Amino acid sequence: MGVPTAQICSMKEVAAMVGSPRIVAGRSVLHPTGDPELDAEAERQLRRTIVGQALEALCGGADANAA
Amino acid sequence: MESMRVVHYLNQFFGGIGGEDAAGAEPQIKPGAVGPGRQLQARLGERFEIVATAICGDNAFADDPAGIAERLIALIAPYRPQLVIAGPSFNAGRYGQGCGQLCAVVQEKLEIPALTGMYEENPAVEQFRDRVLIARTAGTARHMGEALYSIAALAARLARGETIVQPAEAGCFARGLKRTVFRDDDAAKRAVDMLMRKIAGQPFVSEISVPKFDRVTPARMAASLANATVALVTDGGLVAKGNPERMPTGYTDRMTAISVTGRRQFATDDVEVHHFGYNTQFVSDDANRLVPLDVMRDLEREGVIGKLSETVYSTAGAGMSLANARKVGREIGQRLLQDGAQAAILTST
Amino acid sequence: MRLELEAVTVRRAVFAAATGIADGQLSVAREELRSIIAADSRLAAVEIEIANPGEDCRIVDVFDVFEPRAKAGGGTDFPGVLGPIERAGNGRTTVARGAAVVVLNPLDDRFKMTIDMTGPGAGISPYGHTANVCILSQPAAGVAQPAYYRALKEAGLKASVYLGEAAWRAGGGSLETFDLNLAPHSPRVLTDGALPRVAYIYMIASQQKPTEADEPVLYGQNVRHLLPTVLHPNEVLDGAVVAPYWNFGAETYAIQNHPLILELYRRHGRDLTFAGAVATVAADTEVERRRSAMMAANLAREALGADAVVLTKYGGGIPESALMYTYDACEALGMKGALIVWAHGGDGRVESTLTFMSPRADAVVSCGIADDTIDLPPIARVIGSPTMGTALMEGRLAGFSTAGPLPLRYVAIGGVGNQIGGGRRSSQEF
Structure with a gap:
């Protein structure tokens, strides 16, 4: 009995090395689910896209590295 | 010269009490060498004397490792041993556990060296090799003779007061640890030397080996997303405003729980970010860049996910040891189950 | 030059x-x-x-x-x-x-x-x-x-x-005297009996703490989004590179006396030909790290004609990814590589030594456990x-x-934390 996970991170290779099953690329180490260089609306849209990839990965099996 | 006093440890089978039916046998001790101990005594020679043999059933030991080890120590101590040898246990899992546990406790409580032997696939190797000197043996007791030969050779080295600096070179399992050393040449020369050997196809030894990690079987979604409670977890150092739990910025074995009940997004007066491994300015300005609370609330309202779990779990992943990461991961996993979360999104910096 | x-x-x-x-x-x-x-x-x-x-x-x-x-x-x-x-x-x-x-x-x-x-x-x-x-x-x-x-x-x-x-x-x-002519040459394979051409891929900064707008690192530039660039080793020795504000023990003094560059110079013409250097930074985004790795490897191969490379890093964490990507990119182009890194202490186990390690990184020199401590009296x-x-x-x-x-960490002692080849301090697995 466990909890399925999807991991949003910038250092995807690190997550892969330790066996994280579903890995989604974050924007940057400094801001995984955002980007201060974007305006508020575009940043929110970016965040939604990244979270959407994570949710999609959750619904798949393991090693479904979405992005 | 007085001989070195050795206590030998065996399980119920090698100790002559019985087979699987006697696996619940309580700790006991017999004077002198027993069973394979006689052969061990012959290998050790007259500079050693097996003064007693401690015995315990595998199941009894496995049911209460700490308690049994304590009781065995109480039985062993009066014999004033200078060395404890356990097993060898070859590929026997429970027996290996007992040998490893006893050796570890002997070293700690009696402050004398201890030594055992196992086959590489014995799970106890992974569990104890960082603390206990374990000689490599073959997989079965048919190879008792060679196993005792290696163990006796190691005992002779320990008896001379020698520290086994590189266990792997002494026929033992590497402890899997690292330590500071000073080498003869500076790093620049060593790197170029190593490269030149690599170019020439000559052997060379890397100073850092490629790590191997455990693999956990990943869980799968049990419900559809639209019915699932989804949680948010981060190792990016999110803490409640003012950091009331004094969460460290790294090197930690703790996590913190942050309630998001009634919050549509993170604001600067709700949370802070404490993490020494990266510049936290951008995520301090807007923590949704670290933990996407605002978007998850939108998705919850839109029915894309069933519900957002109301507690966010957070730790600072900087300089975190694997042992601490396992501990924190286990704690967060348990909390997620208690919270009824059916999936989690982790964000990492 | x-x-x-x-x-x-x-x-x-x-x-x-x-x-x-x-x-x-x-x-x-x-x-x-x-x-x-x-x-x-x-x-x-x-x-x-x-x-x-x-x-x-x-x-x-x-x-x-x-x-x-x-x-x-x-x-x-x-x-x-x-x-x-x-x-x-x-x-x-x-x-x-x-x-x-x-x-x-x-x-x-x-x-x-x-x-x-x-x-x-x-x-x-x-x-x-x-x-x-x-x-x-x-x-x-x-x-x-x-x-x-x-x-x-x-x-x-x-x-x-x-x-x-x-x-x-x-x-x-x-x-x-440091006299090295990087041109002309052409890439070639290691079979002609000549000395192997060894290039140095030098990570001069890391952007996990972004450099300040006017932080001078390379000829006064902040290297915020530096693309890999060829440097003559003499430029490094003679003041083109200044240590970032966060220098991790690779002070400007260490750069002026760059141990690895001096070592490659010492061996130039003896057992290797020093092919020159490529400067890189560790970027905070995945795509920048990939781009940097590809371009650095290609410059070493195609511009410097290297048969082999030594790579060093700056700081820890992201730089380990950037370094390993670059190493893999070099090996993929047929260049042999060796690396110098520090080891993280973590829980003392070998698995916690680096944040990321390429499974192909088989020639790694350790310049010590960064967070081990030394007792100063x-x-x-x-x-x-x-x-x-x-x-x-x-x-x-x-x-x-x-x-x-x-009780100070080794990296907090001046000149001790540098990962550019100075010092005999190392780590040993046991």
Whole structure:
């Protein structure tokens, strides 16, 4: 009995090395689910896209590295 | 010269009490060498004397490792041993556990060296090799003779007061640890030397080996997303405003729980970010860049996910040891189950 | 390119009426140097101190260390920072060898070094063996941290030139020549019996803490989004690269005396041909790291004609990914690689040594466990703050007397944390 996970991170290779099953690329180490260089609306849209990839990965099996 | 006093440890089978039916046998001790101990005594020679043999059933030991080890120590101590040898246990899992546990406790409580032997696939190797000197043996007791030969050779080295600096070179399992050393040449020369050997196809030894990690079987979604409670977890150092739990910025074995009940997004007066491994300015300005609370609330309202779990779990992943990461991961996993979360999104910096 | 370093020996420093070098003694006109540094309006309360090898003295708050050097016979010192843009690495530079300029930062910061002039700390640090001219200051009223740090960097460079000029006036130093022609050549395979061409891929900064807008790293540029670029090794030795504010023990002094570049020079023409260097940074985004790895490997192969590469990194974490990507990209192009990295201590196990390691990284040199500690004994005299700040070592030493015993991480000892090849400290798996 466990909890399925999807991991949003910038250092995807690190997550892969330790066996994280579903890995989604974050924007940057400094801001995984955002980007201060974007305006508020575009940043929110970016965040939604990244979270959407994570949710999609959750619904798949393991090693479904979405992005 | 007085001989070195050795206590030998065996399980119920090698100790002559019985087979699987006697696996619940309580700790006991017999004077002198027993069973394979006689052969061990012959290998050790007259500079050693097996003064007693401690015995315990595998199941009894496995049911209460700490308690049994304590009781065995109480039985062993009066014999004033200078060395404890356990097993060898070859590929026997429970027996290996007992040998490893006893050796570890002997070293700690009696402050004398201890030594055992196992086959590489014995799970106890992974569990104890960082603390206990374990000689490599073959997989079965048919190879008792060679196993005792290696163990006796190691005992002779320990008896001379020698520290086994590189266990792997002494026929033992590497402890899997690292330590500071000073080498003869500076790093620049060593790197170029190593490269030149690599170019020439000559052997060379890397100073850092490629790590191997455990693999956990990943869980799968049990419900559809639209019915699932989804949680948010981060190792990016999110803490409640003012950091009331004094969460460290790294090197930690703790996590913190942050309630998001009634919050549509993170604001600067709700949370802070404490993490020494990266510049936290951008995520301090807007923590949704670290933990996407605002978007998850939108998705919850839109029915894309069933519900957002109301507690966010957070730790600072900087300089975190694997042992601490396992501990924190286990704690967060348990909390997620208690919270009824059916999936989690982790964000990492 | 041909660089001549004229090294005039210094064994100790003293304050005197006039600045000069004679018989291994560096005389420093304290007030003259002080006024040169204090002329910068961003700095207040400027003081000059001296610490000599063997003295019962500790320097804390160390921001950066510089070797005194001047191109007094012609040329620009530290182009792009102190002077106009000009090519570094050619002509003659005079060095006060054995002396160092140590700049102190009184602000609470996570990356400040300590230098002991005696005892175990001195034994492992190159700056325990140099005659150190220390510059203390405070930020002038209203000067923010980035502007202050820029001023500190310039102060160190100016003092370096000021003392380097003394070496030039003294003259008669020993001459070291660095003469390397990177062109012409063409990539070739390692079968023609010639010496293997070895390039150096040099990570000069990491952007996990983004450099400040005016933080001078490469010819004065902040290298915020640096794409890999070919550098002549002489440029590195001669002032084109200045240590970032977060220097992790790879101080400007270490760059001026870059151990790996000097080693490749020593072996040039003997068992290898030094093919040149490629500068990179560790970027904070995945795509930038991938791009940098690909371009650096391609430059080493196609522009420098390398058969093999040595790679080093800067700091830890992201740089390990950037380094390993670059290593893999080099090996994929058929170049053999060796790496120098520090080891993270973590829980003491081998698995926690690096954040990321390529499964193909089979030739790795360890320059020590970064977070292992060394016990520094109490000391008589302290240059710098009387107590430790809250930032270093996650506040574990906050409030400790700097004159007392200090259990410091190795990386917090000046000159000890550098991952560019200096030092015999290493780690061993067992």
